[in-house]
């Protein structure tokens with residue numbers, strides 16, 4: 161984990177309200193897909209947690225949805241402007257632990273970290289079944305990028321405007337192993353259909369590095385911080401009914 | 404930048420004293436290399452920050468409130484934001500006093516050699532006395548800060564700090580349990596903070612820490628519910644700094660005890676202003692959460708600002724107003 165003042169290389173809209181920002185970095189602090197950055201927003205007291213989509217030695221990408229003032233300010237920033245961030249936060253997906261043929265399931269703004277995860281699996285020569293859920297066709301983003309690296313993609317839309325109509329939980333009856341990222345409701349619904357796996361949780365955060373206990377959840381192994389022990393957890397230890 | 408200062412605090416403090424800016428302070432006989440310490444609840448037990456900088460740069464470390472029993476705290480969400488500040492409703496999550504004494508303090512001591520201030524919370528007069536009594540046996544603890552002001556628990560907590568008679572009784576009970584310097588940490592959610600401070604003085608306190616969080620509230624317009632799961636949560640950050648300044652000043656004029664000034668501090672200038680209001684030392688709270696390197700940054704900037712402002716030592720500006 162480190163603080164950085166990074167230059168924006170690109171910041172553009174991918175779909176309605178969804179933006180992709182690429183940032184320059186001197187020394188990459190990300191070591192796993194599923195980790196996140198705490199992004200400083202001019203005029204806002206708290207930083208915003210945003211997952212890293214992809215990273216390499218000199219740049220990283222985030223994809224974010226405008227939902228409030230902070231993300232709105234972020235969306236208006238221009239290439240060349242600087243973002244003050246803390247990078248390399250949290251515990252991402254353990255790629256080694258994911259078996260060949262696992263499901264990767266993501267909905268809406270939970271989709272971006274799956275691109276980094278999918279690429280890491282490809283590097284290890286593993287296949288995966290990708291399940292992506294959107295509200296509608298107008299919200300599609302990253303589809304081409306996924307198609308370039310993965311042959312098994314199942315796309316569902318809530319309104320049926322493209323692909324299958326339904327939710328990601330309709331994609332399969334049962335999975336032995338799945339990695340997931342998305343709204344809490346989606347993860348809860350998915351839990352009973354999956355035997356084992358790694359699920360990424362969200363929480364409102366004060367610090368993003370384990371100091372304030374703002375994001376603590378109860379697990380079968382005691383209290384854990386979404387920002388430090390998570391956001392990616394072995395789904396078996398989560399007490400889903402309490403979320 | 405934090406990376407540029409590699410010396411430990413006493414050597415650094417001595418060097419700046421020689422250069423004409425003495426930032427050392429003495430708090431009830433305990434020498435602090437500088438007046439800067441992280442505030443309880445924003446620094447855990449130091450381990451998250453140990454990876455980021457040398458903890459020995461700090462004047463002292465105040466640990467997260469500990470209670471006799473482990474506590475999970477309140478339901479999520481526990482955090483909300485507002486203009487120039489934040490709200491929290493953590494609810495004193497901590498691993499309990501046994502774990503704190505056997506694991507957390509020894510671990511902190513491995514990485515940090517300066518004074519440790521143990522912040523204690525409880526839910527009854529007897530609870531406070533028992534907790535302080537247990538902790539008193541640890542040589543690694545230099546000082547106590549008794550939190551009679553947490554706004555985030557339904558029993559005890561802040562109500563103790565709002566009643567002068569109770570505040571005095573708790574102070575007296577803790578006093579019986581320890582000879583170490585005893586600071587009482589006050590809530591700002593009272594009509595007259597100097598009255599509470601006087602009660603603590605009468606009860607035998609060695610010093611006063613102030614302020615804790617203001618009781619506050621934020622509502623989500625779409626859900627029509629409060630953003631934090633607890634209806635009322637604690638406001639902190641730069642939004643409260645001018646009020647903290649005023650309260651420190653009131654207490655400075657009301658009691659003869661040294662004061663640790665807390666509330667919204669983010670820069671070396673904020674530190675100097677708080678000392679001018681009457682504080683002997685200061686704590687940095689929420690600012691650590693948004694910039695984990697803020698304490699070493701302040702410590703690096705402080706002697707420079709002192710030289711620029713013609714301040715040769717902090718005693719000469721304390722309580723000038």
Ligand SMILES: Cc1cc2nc3c(=O)[nH]c(=O)nc-3n(C[C@H](O)[C@H](O)[C@H](O)COP(=O)(O)OP(=O)(O)OC[C@H]3O[C@@H](n4cnc5c(N)ncnc54)[C@H](O)[C@@H]3O)c2cc1C
Nearest residue numbers: 208209210211223224225227228229230231362363364391
């Ligand atoms: C680990 C993690 C990874 C995330 N990754 C992404 C991502 O890749 N892309 C993306 O678009 N969003 C992501 N989010 C959600 C994102 O943090 C929020 O959408 C964002 O903070 C909203 O900020 P705002 O100022 O626009 O909204 P406001 O509502 O104005 O924000 C007010 C406060 O609430 C917090 N907040 C609001 N919504 C959320 C939320 N859903 N989760 C956590 N905090 C919230 C903000 O951080 C801020 O402190 C992630 C959240 C977490 C916890």
Ligand SMILES: Cc1cc2nc3c(=O)[nH]c(=O)nc-3n(C[C@H](O)[C@H](O)[C@H](O)COP(=O)(O)O)c2cc1C
Nearest residue numbers: 372442443444468550614615639640666667688689
């Ligand atoms: C997340 C958080 C947790 C806190 N936990 C405690 C605590 O356990 N005990 C305590 O005495 N004060 C606690 N506080 C209060 C701070 O120590 C400090 O008094 C207050 O935040 C005002 O200072 P600031 O404006 O610099 O944050 C907490 C504050 C925050 C923001």
Ligand code: FES
Nearest residue numbers: 367368372373387
């Ligand atoms: S957000 Fe501070 S501990 Fe997780």
